[in-house]
Amino acid sequence: MNKKKLLGTAAAATALVLALAGCSGSGNSSSSGSSDKKPTVAIIAKGFQFAYWQAVKKGAEQEAKKLGASITFDGPPKETDVDQQITMLQTALAKKPDALGFAALDSKAAAPYMQQAKSDGIPVIAFDSGVDSPVPVTTAATNNKKAAALAAKHMADLIGNKGTVAVVGFDQTSESGKDRIDGFLNWMKKNAPDIKVLTPQFGAGDLTKSADIAKNFLTANPDLAGIYGANEGSAEGVAQGVKEAGMSGKVTVVGFDSGKAQIDAIKDGTMAGAITQNPVGIGEKVVWAALQAIKGKSLPKTIDTGAYWYDKSNLNDPKIQALLYQ
Amino acid sequence: MTQTAVQGAQAPALNRGRLRAGLQQLLAFASLIVIVIFFSLTSDVFFTYDNLVNNVLVSTVVVGLLAVGTTFVIITGGIDLSIGTGMSLCAVMSGVFIENLGLPLWLGVLGAVLVGGLIGAVNGAAVAFFKFPPFIATLAMMLIAQGLALVISHTSPIYFTKAPGYIDLASGSIIPGIDVPNAVLIFFVTAIIAAILLNKTIVGRYTYAIGSNADATAISGINVRRWTWVVYVIGGLFIGLAGVMISARLASAQPATGQGYELQAIAAVVIGGTSLAGGKGSMVGTVIGSLIIAVLNNGLQLISVPQEWQNVVLGCVILFAVYMDMLRRRER
Numbered sequence: 001m002n003k004k005k006l007l008g009t010a011a012a013a014t015a016l017v018l019a020l021a022g023c024s025g026s027g028n029s030s031s032s033g034s035s036d037k038k039p040t041v042a043i044i045a046k047g048f049q050f051a052y053w054q055a056v057k058k059g060a061e062q063e064a065k066k067l068g069a070s071i072t073f074d075g076p077p078k079e080t081d082v083d084q085q086i087t088m089l090q091t092a093l094a095k096k097p098d099a100l101g102f103a104a105l106d107s108k109a110a111a112p113y114m115q116q117a118k119s120d121g122i123p124v125i126a127f128d129s130g131v132d133s134p135v136p137v138t139t140a141a142t143n144n145k146k147a148a149a150l151a152a153k154h155m156a157d158l159i160g161n162k163g164t165v166a167v168v169g170f171d172q173t174s175e176s177g178k179d180r181i182d183g184f185l186n187w188m189k190k191n192a193p194d195i196k197v198l199t200p201q202f203g204a205g206d207l208t209k210s211a212d213i214a215k216n217f218l219t220a221n222p223d224l225a226g227i228y229g230a231n232e233g234s235a236e237g238v239a240q241g242v243k244e245a246g247m248s249g250k251v252t253v254v255g256f257d258s259g260k261a262q263i264d265a266i267k268d269g270t271m272a273g274a275i276t277q278n279p280v281g282i283g284e285k286v287v288w289a290a291l292q293a294i295k296g297k298s299l300p301k302t303i304d305t306g307a308y309w310y311d312k313s314n315l316n317d318p319k320i321q322a323l324l325y326q
Numbered sequence: 327m328t329q330t331a332v333q334g335a336q337a338p339a340l341n342r343g344r345l346r347a348g349l350q351q352l353l354a355f356a357s358l359i360v361i362v363i364f365f366s367l368t369s370d371v372f373f374t375y376d377n378l379v380n381n382v383l384v385s386t387v388v389v390g391l392l393a394v395g396t397t398f399v400i401i402t403g404g405i406d407l408s409i410g411t412g413m414s415l416c417a418v419m420s421g422v423f424i425e426n427l428g429l430p431l432w433l434g435v436l437g438a439v440l441v442g443g444l445i446g447a448v449n450g451a452a453v454a455f456f457k458f459p460p461f462i463a464t465l466a467m468m469l470i471a472q473g474l475a476l477v478i479s480h481t482s483p484i485y486f487t488k489a490p491g492y493i494d495l496a497s498g499s500i501i502p503g504i505d506v507p508n509a510v511l512i513f514f515v516t517a518i519i520a521a522i523l524l525n526k527t528i529v530g531r532y533t534y535a536i537g538s539n540a541d542a543t544a545i546s547g548i549n550v551r552r553w554t555w556v557v558y559v560i561g562g563l564f565i566g567l568a569g570v571m572i573s574a575r576l577a578s579a580q581p582a583t584g585q586g587y588e589l590q591a592i593a594a595v596v597i598g599g600t601s602l603a604g605g606k607g608s609m610v611g612t613v614i615g616s617l618i619i620a621v622l623n624n625g626l627q628l629i630s631v632p633q634e635w636q637n638v639v640l641g642c643v644i645l646f647a648v649y650m651d652m653l654r655r656r657e658r
Contacts, residue, residue: 047582048481049476049481049482049483049580049581049582050483051482054481054482077472077476077582077585078582078583078585172633172634198630199630199632201627201633202633206583207576207578207580207583208385208388208572208575208576208583211575211576212381212384212385212623212624213627215380215381215384216377216381216624216627216628217627219371219374219376219377219381219628220369220371220627220628220630222371240575240576240577244380244384244497244507245380260483260485261483261485261577261578
């Protein structure tokens, strides 16, 4: 009796899960699945809310259409949800795609699934923050250390190579999260001995938290020369905090990524400028590399998709415009 | 058993509950003072008007509003896990009303607050009429609200560009000459209203009664189901208000934030001396609890404590607050 009930419940739960999976599948996947011949590429991103991920998705969809592939694109709601991302990865692998595109929130947590992909013969294309594992055949990404160093260089130039600088990061566990900070700190240490960088604080990419952190930095260090926000949420939060503190234009804000609020902050002078990546290009390269890998062609170890500085002066340059997303 | 007999038996219990809550409030307040003194001594910028108002109080508002609303729910012995993502949904709806539909500001704000009330009404109906455990009903709502916020916003933030007045709701200052952001004023005014509601009205009396002993309350002729539902609706209105305040502050509705705020709000309520077992608690305590969390986040950063340790400290404070509460109860 009890067993029967349990079985019934289990069956109902399974049905529910399947129904939900069906919903999310049709909601997120970009393929119609009509022609089964198309190679399938499952892409797991680190998030999907911010314009950045939408741009990666757009690039992937464009390239898939061009090359005749069928893709799915998923990501956890927040860039700290390591657990949820692993679950998505697991589910994607269970569907046995022809190739997998993956941007790890936490490389170590994903390690067993990388091994599983390898033993299942599914080539893995790492992208964005990459995956710290020997399994991926290539990594299509911004070189985050280089990009953060570029941010540091511009910050140093803008504040005249001296003063105190604060750093607002988004997380301490992902490769890109660390590289965005380390690249900045290392450049400063090597090239700007007169700039003092405060201990970085982390706001999980949450605007409100990042704004509060920026304001606290300004309060604790009234002579602060600059603040660096290491991703879209952090940079927009920093700009928000600087505005609330009435310090617009008085402290040099350097951002990272793009998005409407950040572009507006650059236009109104709250933010001096920012580093943009090439997210559409990343999305395109993931799908392109996946199809190369499926065909068994060899790929370079890394595909650097580039990083560019933009500010008021070149905001309307068509070359920069193509990289910005809102 | 007559009605008066039951009420007579309950009255002293209620008084004791209030007395305990009073003691806990005093303790929470004393803790807040100690923490404030500590940071004033260790940081020379902590105890400044600018830091206390523009940093600490501004960062208290959103979690504080959620905490105030959910205090009602927790006193009935319930819990509401949907307040964080519910807040995001209300923020998104505010964006839809004001930006996409172009409704007048007041109507859009009212609409967003009412969406919060609706979330509360659904939670309340599930708990009061369908007898779902509050944890499960509101867990489900947490997921539903998160999903709907993302679906409705097409997973992108909605920016408030057409209504400059909306941003002033949080960041402007209506009192001339005094530099206090409206968000802070709104928080304290609504907290006072909530305190009056809880202490001086029939809603408050029934809230405590349901939490102390729902069966006895029902026997004494009070419609427990209906009043439980009302309590969740009240909590919901605060979710809506929090959604308006966070999106006004950021000039945008961020659909994916929100998760995690519910736990901060519940922590604030617990630090303020409200028991998760129901039946006792206070609004003043909740406000103090919210302030303690905000002061810790601010002060620990000002004295350059690495972020990893800030959460450790916060966790210890919660344990300490609840332990003191348990000690006092054992003494009786």
